[in-house]
Amino acid sequence: MARYRIGKFAIDESRCLISSQDYEQIVEPKVMDVLHTLYLNKGEVVSQEVIFAKVWPNATYNPSSVQRCIALLRKALQEDAKNPQFIITHPKRGYSLEKVTEGQAKTLKVQFLPLLVVLLISFVVIAWQLTPQQKVNTHFNQLMPLTSSELNEANLSLSHSGKYLAFVRGDKESQHIWIKELLTEREVRLTEDAASYYALGWSTSDNAIAFVKTVDQTQSLNTLSIDLSRFLPLEQTTVSVFNDSVLTSHHIDWGADKRLYYIEKEKQNNDTRLVSLDLNTKQKTRLVTAAQQDWLLVSALSKDGTKIALGMEAGQNKYRIDVLDLTNRKLQTITIIEDGIQGLSWHPNNQALLISQRNQLIHLDLGGELQLIPFNNYQIIRDAQYTSNAEAILMELVNVDVDIVSQTRAKPDTLTKLVDTSSIDFLPVFSPDSTQFVFESHRFGLKQLFLYDNGKQTRIFANPDNHELFGIVWSQDARQVYTASKDTLFKIDLSSGTYESIPHGNHSFYLREMYHNENAILVSYRAEDGQTFHPAKFDLTSLTLTPFTGSGKRLSCYGMDLDEQDQIYFSNSNEVFRVNSHGDIETVWQAANNDIIGISVSNQQLAVTMEYADKVSFQRIDLATAKTERWQLAQPKQHMLINSAHDLSEFLYLTEPIRTRKLVKLQ
Structure with missing residues (x-):
């Protein structure tokens, strides 16, 4: 080196x-x-x-x-x-x-120094004249709260003048919209009815706010006029009620031409699109429709109203930033990043964007140049936006708490909390004998792996580069655990606490199961429709990825497993299939409804897990005799079944995420 x-x-x-x-x-x-x-x-x-x-x-x-x-x-x-x-x-x-x-600089002779000084001064003058008046600041060091309330606060939206901040205060269905005058700290509640509010957006003249209101699962788009001189709400108007689609934008952009811009999702097929709504005619126009793996996440109208920036998921942990020119409807890709987008907004100079990404901020100019905005933070950042003078950044910080809970078949009414921290603890995966499990934890903002064994938690993978992790599998002898980042496999030895990094040149994939008879792992990767997955075999010796095909096209699946002969079983929402030794697909079992959430296979026994509104149903099918055993458990309210023991004697759930939200200013 x-x-x-x-x-x-x-x-x-x-x-x-x-x-x-x-x-x-x-x-x-x-x-x-x-x-x-x-x-x-x-x-x-x-x-x-x-x-x-x-x-x-x-x-x-x-x-x-x-x-x-x-x-x-x-x-x-x-x-x-x-x-x-x-x-x-x-x-x-x-x-x-x-x-x-x-x-070379040391060999300059003295007689050339006066000329050098003149040239230097000339250069400085010219450079000063060519320098933009508004220099982009990416150095901030002080984080301060925006309010003193103990309640959750979210969905911030800064007025165009930069003098007022609109936001939502409260929890779920008991929320209200508030505005705050930043100079005087004066606050007032705008809404009368408690409900779920989000996606706020100011009119260009700062005399009204657009927002979404949800009551009894019915979503409506509304506007509320405001008298800022008296700091009072005036008239509220319902603009539209969503029936076949839902608004998914983090905020609504209000153009000078009395058009609202936002992202909506079709209920029937989950397609996403950017639309504009004319407030005068109530006519809606589709501007951009996401295709295949693309999934529109966030949008932002530029300060001059001529462009809309779009952030979208593009599959394989890739997230694309595009800019739509509203004058000619041309779409230009600016950059592709990884690890998600939690917010997107424009710099006041209209020449750069601010990306909220997990626990970091990224400045992106329209030439595609990325620059991190460093500050100490271990919480999730949402919807960061510059103040009007670009001297500070306002944002929402979110702390999420998810715990791991156990339920047994012998005592189904007793829930035992096994992992309880103030961070995200999730994705527990049982060992082959189901006596212990490995799980991912986001303590202190780091994505790490821990081993749970008989009430004790031990960190087994520190993940020093804080990679995004894609799945966990155990070796068949339970001595090693594998996890993966987008381009590297990590083999973790449980006895020594060491790990081996295994780079590979494939696109990112998710680890599913360890092969029994080959040095390989069953993995899955995102299908082109952006929703289902394809199975593939990752060979640990050659580091090659082999997708499985059937009848001339790739297989799509949700759940998957391997039997002792390494035959692949996979399911969609209502059928279970098997890939036999000839590569042909066989239908093994079919459900009456679209309820399958998981499958496992062992000793010629196929176990199918199905989820209903308030219960989980299990069926164990003998593949040789077709004999079927059925039973069900009451599913704990607001818990998600995530893993089960190999003999279905114990079940691991994730608790409903508890989010603590606060509004802050970085300056």
């Missing part, structure tokens, strides 16, 4: 260390690999495609991986992306690492 200097910084690739006399920063191995690639070609432009091929060989090209590493490198080198000293962005071409010319 090389050692070299970049400016005042010493680079130690073997230790992934960037340091100076008074500074040290450890970076991720992939980040150092990107720097190594640039260093080998210093002074030359290297395209994102070339960087990706060098650092992630055999993987599907994803520019956001390169952009993220560049952003982290600039942070480690303490340079501003808008005025970089070392890593230079060449729009549409790539990046370059500038050559260090300290040796």
